[in-house]
Amino acid sequence: MIESPPFWMYLVGFLLLLGPLVTVHELGHYLVGRWFGVKADAFSVGFGKEIAGFTDKHGTRWKLSLLPLGGYVQFRGDMNPASVPDPKAIAAADAVDREGSFHHAALWKRALIVAAGPVTNIVVALAIFAAFFAINGRPNIEFPENSTVVAKFAPDSVAEKAGVEVGDRIVAINDEPVADFSELIDKVALYPNKSIELTVERAGSRLEFPIVIGSSVETDAFGNKATVGRLGVFRPELGEPKITYETVGILGSVPAAVDQSGKIFDMMLTGIGQVLRGDRALDELGGPIKIAKYSGEQLSLGWITFINFVALISLNLAFINLLPIPALDGGHLAFYAAEAIRRKPVGPQATEWAYRTGIAVVLLLMVVVTVNDLISLPIFGS
Numbered sequence: 001m002i003e004s005p006p007f008w009m010y011l012v013g014f015l016l017l018l019g020p021l022v023t024v025h026e027l028g029h030y031l032v033g034r035w036f037g038v039k040a041d042a043f044s045v046g047f048g049k050e051i052a053g054f055t056d057k058h059g060t061r062w063k064l065s066l067l068p069l070g071g072y073v074q075f076r077g078d079m080n081p082a083s084v085p086d087p088k089a090i091a092a093a094d095a096v097d098r099e100g101s102f103h104h105a106a107l108w109k110r111a112l113i114v115a116a117g118p119v120t121n122i123v124v125a126l127a128i129f130a131a132f133f134a135i136n137g138r139p140n141i142e143f144p145e146n147s148t149v150v151a152k153f154a155p156d157s158v159a160e161k162a163g164v165e166v167g168d169r170i171v172a173i174n175d176e177p178v179a180d181f182s183e184l185i186d187k188v189a190l191y192p193n194k195s196i197e198l199t200v201e202r203a204g205s206r207l208e209f210p211i212v213i214g215s216s217v218e219t220d221a222f223g224n225k226a227t228v229g230r231l232g233v234f235r236p237e238l239g240e241p242k243i244t245y246e247t248v249g250i251l252g253s254v255p256a257a258v259d260q261s262g263k264i265f266d267m268m269l270t271g272i273g274q275v276l277r278g279d280r281a282l283d284e285l286g287g288p289i290k291i292a293k294y295s296g297e298q299l300s301l302g303w304i305t306f307i308n309f310v311a312l313i314s315l316n317l318a319f320i321n322l323l324p325i326p327a328l329d330g331g332h333l334a335f336y337a338a339e340a341i342r343r344k345p346v347g348p349q350a351t352e353w354a355y356r357t358g359i360a361v362v363l364l365l366m367v368v369v370t371v372n373d374l375i376s377l378p379i380f381g382s
Helices: 007-035 087-091 107-136 158-162 181-188 249-277 288-300 303-321 329-342 348-375
Strands: 040-055 061-075 138-142 169-173 195-202 205-212 214-219 225-230 242-246
Touching (some): 007 040, 007 061, 007 107, 158 205, 288 348, 329 348
Antiparallel strands (some): 040 061, 138 242, 214 225
C-alpha cells in the first residue's frame, strides 16, 4: 500500500482541481452570454461570503467567495445564483429594463448560454486526452494468446458454480465476443450482480451458462474501496500483459479523445443507474471531502496522473450539470425544451416549485455525499 500524502497536498490538489474547472465552467456561461449581449451582475468562484473582488467597467462583480465548492454567474434578471428567474424582471415592460436581461433573450440564445458551461468542461477533458494521445500515443493492453482460457477458480467463484470448468475458453458475454482478458474485465468489472449469458468453448463445442456476476469489494494502493464485478476466474500464467502505444498524431488524437470521453460517460450512466436500481450502495457516492482525498492522492503520483484526473472530474462536472434537475444546467435546458414545445414559458408557479424541489434535491444529495465522506474517514473506523 502506498503511503498517504501529507495533509497540505489534499488542500492543494482540491484547489488546483476544482478552482480551474469551476472557473472555466462559469466562463463558458459568461462568455457566450456576453457574446449574445446578456449582462452579468456577478461572477463568483465559490459560494457564500465574498472574500475579495472587484467590479469591472461592464458592471459585473468578480469575486472569490468563502466556500470553494462551486461557483456561479448571476445574469441580469436572475433572482439568485441558482438562476431562478426574477418575476419582476420577467414582467418588465420598459425596453431599458429588458436590455441585457437573460430571461428576455431569445430561447435558443438562453439554451446555448446554459449549455456552454458543461460543454466547456467537456472541451477541457477532450483537450487533455487529445494532448496525451498526440504526445504519447493511444495506450493498448495486449494479453498473451488464450488469455480467456480458465486456468483456475477463485473461492466461491460464480463461474464455477454455474458449471464452467478449468480449460474452458470464454468467447462471449451476452453474444458479444470477448477477444482477450482485458475485454473480459471491461464487460464484468462495472456490472456486479448483473445477470449475463456466458458463452464458453469446450472440446470444440460452445456452451452457454446463465450467471449473475459476483460482487467483490476491492482496495486500491491508497486504501480506497470500490465494489467491482468478478466471475472468479484466473487466466493462464502466460506472462504479464504488454502495454503498447499506438501513434495517432494530432488529427487522430481528437477522435481518440472523443472515444475515451464517450466510454467514461457510459461508465457514469452505468454507475448512476446501478445506484438508482440498488445494485450499488448509496455510500459509494462521494462529495467534496472524497474529491479532496483523491485529488491529493493523484497529485502525489505526479502531474501527468493528476492532469488525467482533472480530465475525469471535468467530465463528471459536465455529466452532473446536464442532469435534468431544476437549479442545474440540465434542469434549465429541460424547461427550455418544454417552452419550445409549448411555444410559451412554463408558468411562474410551476417554475418556482420546480426550482424549489430541484434545490432541495441538490442540497439533500450534498448532505448524503458529505455524510458518506465523513463516515469513510479513519476517525470513524472505516
